[in-house]
């Protein structure tokens with residue numbers, strides 16, 4: 275994650291911070307020429323490093339950074355927020371007085387939100403009332419089924435029992451896929467026939483959990499595009515019937531703006547407690563994490579980092595910033 279973005283960001287910082295190396299070169303050129311012959315290159319240098327940055331010059335400086343961020347899946351609105359922060363810090367100053375890397379870090383950091391402790395949240399509620407119910411939603415192929423199995427495994431490691439509601443009743447293969455995970459993890463899968471009402475399956479799973487003293491019900495749902503009205507109404511119904519304690523949007527890290535748009539619509543439709551971004555292991559850009567958090571102001575709980583049960587990383591914004599290599 276972040277390979278491409280890290281390289282480009284640090285390239286931009288280096289280019290705009292190397293005030294000691296650039297002057298020597300420019301100074302040599304300047305002594306060889308009369309002042310009137312200063313090239314535009316010299317002028318840019320002087321403006322950038324010695325003169326105070328005007329708003330126009332700041333816009334010019336930011337333009338390249340903006341392209342880098344947009345190309346690496348940082349949404350336009352997140353870029354605007356970064357620009358606002360940097361503008362406040364940089365306009366009126368000279369670049370030599372600014373630690374660009376640090377300011378960029380400070381501009382990105384507040385956009386990312388650290389999640390509450392997942393296990394603690396569950397245990398807190400379990401003291402009062404069981405089961406704890408988690409509803410998962412997102413588009414097809416975003417990694418819901420795999421992630422639910424990873425969460426079940428993570429709960430197991432923390433001595434919390436779970437069962438899975440096979441509420442994706444659209445795809446027969448989805449029920450089968452869950453049963454395979456259920457067999458491997460020794461976790462009950464609550465299912466009905468293909469085509470049944472997914473809310474009814476969720477309801478049954480909750481009843482099963484209560485009866486069998488199972489701590490957590492994980493509800494898998496069919497992949498749905500956020501622009502399909504009937505499917506969005508259906509997920510609303512599932513949420514109404516099962517009254518989840520957590521509603522988790524599953525987004526694919528590699529899809530950038532698509533994941534951001536999906537998160538927004540799901541959040542507006544049924545409300546979102548938090549996000550899990552799958553496939554972070556194959557995401558070179560990394561900007562989706564910044565964009566999704568910025569779009570809905572909710573934390574990312576986990577990053578999916580592979581196809582094995584253990585490939586689930588607790589989201590930590592300090593770690594993310596560290597990965598960007600900003601000091």
Ligand code: GDP
Pocket residue numbers: 413414415416417418419420421497552553554555556577578579580581585
């Ligand atoms: P669903 O349709 O949303 O239930 O998605 P699936 O759970 O079936 O996942 C779709 C594909 O993505 C499968 O091949 C998974 O193995 C793969 N996948 C899921 N999560 C990750 C992840 O974190 N990293 C990688 N590399 N692949 C993943």
